[in-house]
Amino acid sequence: MLDQPTRNRRAEQRSRTRAEIIDAAWEIARESGLAGITLRDVAARVGMRAPSLYSYFDSKNAIYDAMFAEGARDFLAGVEALTPTGDPLTDLKNGMRFYVDFATADPVRYQLLFQRTIPGFEPSPESYAPAVKALEIARAELSRLGISDPGALDLFTALGAGLISQQFANEPGGDRWTRLVDPATEMFYAYVLPARDQGNRRERRQ
Amino acid sequence: MLDQPTRNRRAEQRSRTRAEIIDAAWEIARESGLAGITLRDVAARVGMRAPSLYSYFDSKNAIYDAMFAEGARDFLAGVEALTPTGDPLTDLKNGMRFYVDFATADPVRYQLLFQRTIPGFEPSPESYAPAVKALEIARAELSRLGISDPGALDLFTALGAGLISQQFANEPGGDRWTRLVDPATEMFYAYVLPARDQGNRRERRQ
DNA sequence: GTCTATATTTGGATAGAC
DNA sequence: GTCTATCCAAATATAGAC
Known part of the structure; x- marks a missing residue:
């Protein structure tokens, strides 16, 4: 059997990306207000398209x-x-x-x-x-x-x-x-x- | 020549309708918040369709x-x-x-x-x-x-x-x-x- | 003045290929 | 995981008939 690695690099990368998305959302909120956040804009700021965000968050409210x-x-x-x-x-x-x-x-x-x-x-x-x-x-x-x-x-x-x-x-x-x-x-x-x-x-x- | 009527009934009716529209907008705002006002809802509440409101106000911001x-x-x-x-x-x-x-x-x-x-x-x-x-x-x-x-x-x-x-x-x-x-x-x-x-x-x- | 029909835009969310 | 394509819904606003 193979030992489990002590660190889960995949999970770490995922949580890094989540943090990036949150940061982008904060930036947009500071510029356009909380209600001014759109998934399109958030995605663009992290180099994605809007639907890709759903791999990291279930919804905008999430x-x-x-x-x-x-x-x-x-x-x-x-x-x-x-x-x-x-x-x-x-x-x-x-x-x-x-x-x-x-x-x-x-x-x-x-x-x-x-x-x-x-x-x-x-x-x-x-x-x-x-x-x-x-x-x-x-x-x-x-x-x-x-x-x-x-x-x-x-x-x-x-x-x-x-x-x-x-x-x-x-x-x-x-x-x-x-x-x-x-x-x-x-x-x-x-x-x-x-x-x-x-x-x-x-x-x-x- | 005909004398001008001292009261302009048409203008009075118009301003009454404007007041009705404003009242309807207040009602909706109290129920759904200021941002929750939509022209459809306002119009419906005064028995109109949304486009008719434009006879009384130039825009929603008006x-x-x-x-x-x-x-x-x-x-x-x-x-x-x-x-x-x-x-x-x-x-x-x-x-x-x-x-x-x-x-x-x-x-x-x-x-x-x-x-x-x-x-x-x-x-x-x-x-x-x-x-x-x-x-x-x-x-x-x-x-x-x-x-x-x-x-x-x-x-x-x-x-x-x-x-x-x-x-x-x-x-x-x-x-x-x-x-x-x-x-x-x-x-x-x-x-x-x-x-x-x-x-x-x-x-x-x- | 009011209507129907429609243009236009926008945004959240999903389907399915890759 | 990311994309394209699309759906669906909502909302402001305009055009033009009546």
Whole structure:
């Protein structure tokens, strides 16, 4: 009998080609928007014809799903790389800064991951899992900093999302809103601080 | 000679039909999204065939433009209907509440007016004018309340946009974020208040 | 003004040869 | 695995009869 080779060169080549296809799709999305991806264009960019893509992906949505999975993995990796300094305000700033930078670094990726914009596309549970894990880490970290009130947590995420939303809608490519990460975090911290130091200052009953 | 009739019945009928078409387009957009509007569907809903729409609008984008104009007029009317109470915090709350309510009352309208989501569509200057006027009124009103620092103004609009963005993305139809209008406004007000009462506390030089 | 018929384009997906 | 050829569907827009 012949020994099995320890590496499967065929499988490796296949996954390289899959990665190439995904990269081409990202490129097109950055130029023409997420909805502007067409199989013809993707194929052309990797030197193929459209039908050949079906040897690597079952459908166009399967390509979106692979893109989503990649983006979610990157987001999770970034969140896990955040190391607490011990100073709550600094940690909050670092967290919001990471989120805003992640969005501005690749608006199309942000759109795919955090907004529901592609009609008919829903990420598969496997692709979604890293995103869930990342958000859970963020929640736990805020809780560790003493921010466990759900309303306060929602306010914090809204603040980040708002800076990004306004930046993208009104001045894409600029920093008029994203440069407000520090003041925004300070505003938030000053607001939740009294509740932490003086007990439940605000209403808990409702 | 015959006198001209004071009313042009033909023109009135025509503008009634145009309004019907716009209404049908809104209905479809609320069901299938802005991009889901097709001339076939719009026509069917007003009892026509698609080509007949071209007697009323030059193109599909002309329909989007008329929708944009209507939405912008409604927004302006709402902003003009806001009457200051004299209490700055109350006025700020009312302003943000109006903005959030306007968005949640018709997410698709919000999307058309305040985000750039339809590829290839740009509102005409005439349609855009009311929106510009409304934002100018809002800016002047905040300035009257003592908030003239551009950064603070941007922070305030980001706060409203953030509540809406999170609400739409994570819990469409709910109120987990939009019910935070009052706390958010209080947080903001507490942040800008010291600057107003004690002079320029925060950095102005940068 | 409205219709039928049609042009034109586009894009996802499949069949089958090589 | 990749190709050509093709299918199928959808959508905007136009031509021309009535």
